Amino acid sequence: RSLGTWRNTDKRPNWKSTFWRRSAPAIQTTDILHDNKLTHTDLKPENILFVNSDYSLIYNAEKKCNERRINDTTVRLVDFGSATFDHEHHSTVISTRHYRAPEVVLELGWSHPCDVWSIGCILFEYYQGFTLYQTHDNKEHLAMMERVQGAVPQRMIQRSRKQKYFQRGRLDWNEYSKAGRYVKAKCKPLREYLLSRGTEHQQLFHLLERMLEYEPSARISLSSTLGHPFVLPPHPPGRSHAWRHSCDMNR
Secondary structure, three states, X not given: OEHHHOOOOOOOOOHXXXXXXXXXXXXXXXXXXXXXXXXXXXXXXHHEEEOOOOEEEEEEOOOOEXXXXXXXXXXXXXXXXXXXXXOOOOOOOOOOHHHOOHHHHOOOOOOOHHHHHHHHHHHHHHHHOOOOOOOOOHHHHHHHHXXXXXXXXXXXXXXXXXXXXXXXXXXXXXXXXXXXXXXXHHOOOHHHHOOOOOHHHHHHHHHHHHHOOOOXXXXXXXXXXXXXXXXXXXXXXXXXXXHHHOOOOOO
């Protein structure tokens, strides 16, 4: 069963450990790919699968209904069919739309950071329970990005082969059109999606901001992600890489 069917709507005190157990394999496995000069190119919840989808029915007294709880939360990252070595031909368009990085939309070329963007979108989806960028159109996708993260950097606009999306250095977008109203209704600045002002929530959103940087060169690497405060809570010296090996993965 895909983690696309699971959403992190449980915000009890242990939510972070539950969230991380489901998120770690994509980060850890993709980091290994990057170490080996590979880009996955198609990261999405549907490619992160439970090893065993057996579940128990647990009664939720607050909601007054039974809920399915997965018995074994071990997961695997799958579908390496589109994985591309650094030296191989790079297709112009990669990734499923909702998880596609801005450099791909703008046809600026891509490398490992596009996987980081995809994982950022996945983590957001696990946290909130819905897709961050629900669209099937390039310009609308860019408008959504601007609504969530601010204006596309001028450097990226100037280098883009998609000048038809811009006018005078800005996205050619009418926020009062039907599409514009849709984007305004669907998207808001990233920090406004916080469900709590607690430290762990703030740490997660700081990580998301780093993973969803427009400029690929400014985007956090996955190796650095594994050392982020949200991922690595305080622990004794000498255990800085414990999380990297804490997940049951195929090798």
